[in-house]
Amino acid sequence: MREVAIIGVGMNKWGELWDRSINDIFVEAALEAIDDSGVDHVDAMYIGCMSSGIFVGQEHIASLMPDYLGVGRIPSTRVESACASGGLAMKCGVLDVMSGNSDIVLVGGVEKMTDVSGDGATYALATAADQEFEVYQGVTFPGLYAMMARAHMHKFGTTREQLAQVAVKNHLNGSKNPLAQFPMKISIDTVVNSVMIADPLTIMDCSPITDGAAAAVICSLETAKKVAVKAPVKIIGVGHATDTIALHSREDLTTLNATADAGQRALKMANKSIKDIDLIEVHDCFTIAELIVLESLGFFKPGEAGAATLAGETAVDGTIPVNCSGGLKSKGHPVGATGIGQIVEITKQLRGDAGDRQVKNAKVGMTQNMGGSGGSSVVHIMEVI
């Protein structure tokens, strides 16, 4: 198997991009990644996108995107695994290069969520849950994560303030990211006292609805050494797993098994232990998700991530910096693009290009991207060369 490197990344400022179409935002990010990489062509494309059919009435973006990107009649594949679509597209691209089938691959993610109303977006997102036995009963995604939060609080004594601190920390990080959708700093009081969505989660525990795209150019390490303009970053671990789609089918509501398994698989492939990871971007679709993900991956023991977050261990200058980009909470969550947005951040961090939010001596980074209430999860490990 060949070694694989990231040689270019691109991402536009995420937000409510009413004046631009899904093609515009994807092509913008993809061109930036191509320019950043130094390549003059790509051999194949993988695009993570959860639901362009519902959000903008457009399927077949595997054809649309290479067409508007002007890269010729290359093989192009759309990948869907709900909010983990981007991470899974990256896995597919890595395997394509690793196998020798393709040499230079553009991996992107895109979601255009604000062409529909808030209710329309809720409907589209809810398709990632079990339609017949969850959604039929009237549950929403905030509701599913709220039930995880309640179970976690009951079992471990996790507090309202600990949950809120996840949002406070991620907004502080996002305030240093010029591409973040909501770069304002907030306080624990703001989170606790904002509008209740699904008890105990308020609107400030939830990631937003976002338009956005992100892209990366990956290639064989051999090619990277010849063509890359900037320092290449190696992808040394890929892990992927699934779990029951319905939250109620799980044995334990306070752990995320797909994330635990994906993390173990990625670490094994990379021949690393969790202690070797210098920083991580995790899927904080809701504040509780960041805590359970960190515990499931093994950064903290079950029930201890909340106290660690409140103690500053997950801050940019903490023992394990988490979501230096601002995470889904502040940077935004254009669902299909989120997994690639995480890859963009870790690439910038490992290159030393992360500006005011730069983690010192970052050598090995991890991303964790998750679908639904944890029914799918993809983990990547990246290392400076």
Place this chain on the structure above:
Amino acid sequence: MAVPSYWRAIPQRYRYEASECVSCGKKFFPPRLICDSCQSREFKKIKLGREGKVLTYTIIRVAPSQFVDQAPYPIAIVELNDGVKVLMQIADCDPEAIEIGMPVRMEFRKVSTDGDAGIINYGYKAVPVKR
């Protein structure tokens, strides 16, 4: 909601039909074609026991359009006494009074109304059981 998809789930939503693996005894709601524990494909049809307890819950305050009239409403994951876990609304109680561990019973109720014609979707909800 499409008529065929509504009809398909009537045995579960109206009659709480589940299945039990003949080989290892694991119970499934809704029924499945293969057991995820022992890979057996032989099942017998059973009816879920209706009594159970609240494992976790929330109160939905921002609801999908067909549930807006009901908001705020509590939703829970209920563990039935036979071990099966089911997600359902909790009715007939003060949402603020719900606790983890609270005993409940499944009842046949109206779940939502659908589309402009307001067609009623039926199913199960949990109601508190007096200790």
